[in-house]
Amino acid sequence: MGSYVLKRVAVSIALLIISSILIFCLMRVIPGDPTITKVAGASGNAASVRALRAVRHELGLDQSLPAQYVHWVGGILRGDFGESYYSQFPVTKLISQRIGATLELAVLSLIIGVLMAVPAAVISAIWRNRAFDALLSAFTAIGMATPAFVTGIVLIVVFGVKLNLLPTQGYVSITHHPIESLKTAVLPSITLAIAIAAPLLRILDASLDDVASAPYIRTAAGKGLLRRQVVMRHLLPNATIPALTMLGVIIGSLLGGTVIVEYVFARPGLGTLVVDSVFKRDYAVLQTLVLLAAATFILSSLAIDLLYGVIDPRLRVRGSEAAR
Amino acid sequence: MTSVAASLDVVVSPRRRAEGLVRLLRRPAAAVSFVVVSALVFGSVAAPLVAPYPKNQFDVNHLFGPPTLAHPFGTDELGRDLLTRVLYGGRTSLEIAALATALAMAVGAVWGFTAAFHRGWLDELLMRIADLTLGMPVILLGLVLVAAFGSSTKSIILILGILFTPATARLARSSLLAELETDYYLAAVSVGAPPWRIILKELLPNTTPVLLARASIVAADAIFVEASLSFVGLGVQPPAASWGTLLERGYSVLYSSYWYPIFPGIVILVAVLALNTLGDNLQRVLDPARR
Numbered sequence: 001m002g003s004y005v006l007k008r009v010a011v012s013i014a015l016l017i018i019s020s021i022l023i024f025c026l027m028r029v030i031p032g033d034p035t036i037t038k039v040a041g042a043s044g045n046a047a048s049v050r051a052l053r054a055v056r057h058e059l060g061l062d063q064s065l066p067a068q069y070v071h072w073v074g075g076i077l078r079g080d081f082g083e084s085y086y087s088q089f090p091v092t093k094l095i096s097q098r099i100g101a102t103l104e105l106a107v108l109s110l111i112i113g114v115l116m117a118v119p120a121a122v123i124s125a126i127w128r129n130r131a132f133d134a135l136l137s138a139f140t141a142i143g144m145a146t147p148a149f150v151t152g153i154v155l156i157v158v159f160g161v162k163l164n165l166l167p168t169q170g171y172v173s174i175t176h177h178p179i180e181s182l183k184t185a186v187l188p189s190i191t192l193a194i195a196i197a198a199p200l201l202r203i204l205d206a207s208l209d210d211v212a213s214a215p216y217i218r219t220a221a222g223k224g225l226l227r228r229q230v231v232m233r234h235l236l237p238n239a240t241i242p243a244l245t246m247l248g249v250i251i252g253s254l255l256g257g258t259v260i261v262e263y264v265f266a267r268p269g270l271g272t273l274v275v276d277s278v279f280k281r282d283y284a285v286l287q288t289l290v291l292l293a294a295a296t297f298i299l300s301s302l303a304i305d306l307l308y309g310v311i312d313p314r315l316r317v318r319g320s321e322a323a324r
Numbered sequence: 325m326t327s328v329a330a331s332l333d334v335v336v337s338p339r340r341r342a343e344g345l346v347r348l349l350r351r352p353a354a355a356v357s358f359v360v361v362s363a364l365v366f367g368s369v370a371a372p373l374v375a376p377y378p379k380n381q382f383d384v385n386h387l388f389g390p391p392t393l394a395h396p397f398g399t400d401e402l403g404r405d406l407l408t409r410v411l412y413g414g415r416t417s418l419e420i421a422a423l424a425t426a427l428a429m430a431v432g433a434v435w436g437f438t439a440a441f442h443r444g445w446l447d448e449l450l451m452r453i454a455d456l457t458l459g460m461p462v463i464l465l466g467l468v469l470v471a472a473f474g475s476s477t478k479s480i481i482l483i484l485g486i487l488f489t490p491a492t493a494r495l496a497r498s499s500l501l502a503e504l505e506t507d508y509y510l511a512a513v514s515v516g517a518p519p520w521r522i523i524l525k526e527l528l529p530n531t532t533p534v535l536l537a538r539a540s541i542v543a544a545d546a547i548f549v550e551a552s553l554s555f556v557g558l559g560v561q562p563p564a565a566s567w568g569t570l571l572e573r574g575y576s577v578l579y580s581s582y583w584y585p586i587f588p589g590i591v592i593l594v595a596v597l598a599l600n601t602l603g604d605n606l607q608r609v610l611d612p613a614r615r
Binding site for chain 1: 456459460461462463464467468470471472544548551552555556557558571575578579582585586589590592593596597600601
């Protein structure tokens with residue numbers, strides 16, 4: 001077990017380093033010199049060559065690429081992610097201002113999404129009703145095909161414009177005003193939750209189906225257990241593993257999902273910060289956000305893999321043998 | 325020699341291929357999706373013929389008009405008919421999706437086939453690269469690539485092509501690896517058929533159906549992501565208009581004329597749903613285990 005954990009952690013660190021190199025290279029490919037935006041933005045007109053050179057020096061852009069990379073990574077290890085080329089605020093400050101809105105949205109939509117998918121899959125497995133199953137597969141197909149902006153727009157029209165029940169724009173900090181904060185988060189969270197629940201339900205349904213034909217399920221039913229008991233005690237625990245993998249992927253790519261949802265509901269979070277920094281070619285901010293997304297993905301798959309070791313003894317043994 | 329190799333062709337015959345199509349269309353969901361996709365393609369290609377109004381007919385008396393019999397989808401900020409704009413927008417959206425899909429399929433297939441043929445270090449390297457990009461959220465990577473390549477129509481096609489290539493490469497690799505295990509492949513090799521012949525006449529036709537199913541899903545994803553990029557203003561740029569840009573324009577007047585973004589939104593949803601369903605059903609028809 002110990003060597004399995006060590007190996008997985010080492011692989012994750014290696015992945016993180018490779019991602020950081022790739023992101024760094026990608027950012028340097030971007031045409032459109034950020035220093036021109038910065039100098040022209042400050043003085044309001046064309047930049048002089050000398051001013052440009054001064055800014056390039058100040059930002060360290062006149063150094064060699066490996067030197068720039070080492071400088072960047074060295075800063076990150078000290079908790080310094082550089083400064084925005086545009087607003088000149090430290091990137092950490094911009095991110096900490098915005099991360100609350102994204103975290104609230106991510107946590108709520110994950111909870112709602114799981115609460116939608118898991119009970120639905122369990123009911124479908126216990127009830128075995130064709131009409132209900134057809135309804136669920138229609139939901140997953142439509143849920144997976146509906147872009148978040150369409151869901152969001154429909155919810156805004158129904159609950160904001162027509163019924164005038166809930167706020168549709170902006171963000172209130174949860175520490176400032178918990179109730180208002182939750183109210184503004186309801187519609188965005190439901191929008192993202194549908195995008196989360198659909199693939200989760202699909203995979204959960206498929207793996208419940210797979211496990212249902214296992215001999216031990218027939219044995220459990222044959223010894224006279226109620227369908228409910230068979231599903232809850234034998235079927236569900238064994239069917240959760242593929243669903244957990246999917247959940248890891250979903251958590252890892254949440255930052256992508258929040259981009260559109262935050263934009264639709266005008267929430268000042270990390271997703272809208274991504275869009276802003278692409279518009280402004282602010283690649284100090286952009287590279288940090290992309291690195292954050294990569295780290296989220298790598299850490300969530302690490303966490304899920306380690307969780308497997310805890311819940312599934314077979315994987316634990318096989319994992320440590322492979323590590324040897 | 326040639327005749328022996330020729331007689332060994334285990335290529336799916338045209339008749340069996342037609343049977344496959346019949347089996348696909350016998351599934352109600354697949355048949356409906358097929359009709360929907362055909363209708364969308366026809367409506368876009370034949371937009372000048374079927375659109376109720378000329379492309380840029382302004383009407384200052386009907387700005388932001390609600391849906392009526394004359395304008396089923398309403399009118400836009402210049403009084404143009406939105407149904408007409410959706411039909412023409414489909415040209416942009418579908419053209420981008422089709423070209424991006426073709427790009428992703430072609431590059432992905434070469435990438436995956438190369439990996440499968442050269443097991444060993446090249447395979448390892450190619451697949452690790454694919455894994456790395458697969459880990460990133462698609463929209464986020466798309467936005468970064470927009471920052472890198474800009475958002476002209478050509479760039480968007482390139483960007484979408486890049487986004488969907490790694491997953492296609494994975495599939496191409498695994499489907500080719502499965503073919504390399506078969507007896508007909510072994511037979512073709514043992515009678516001394518030249519490699520190009522084995523690839524073009526034996527392996528490619530037998531992996532094509534799987535890749536076609538994948539292409540349908542890639543096209544759906546391409547429409548989805550193009551619309552997402554255009555929606556945040558970083559996709560197709562005016563004066564060109566795709567479904568996504570119509571939605572973006574509509575979103576800005578959501579609170580006064582909510583029907584404006586709804587219709588392009590529904591069209592995007594229907595297109596993605598139909599292409600996904602078609603791809604899913606094709607996979608099921610092809611996969612004997614799930615038939």
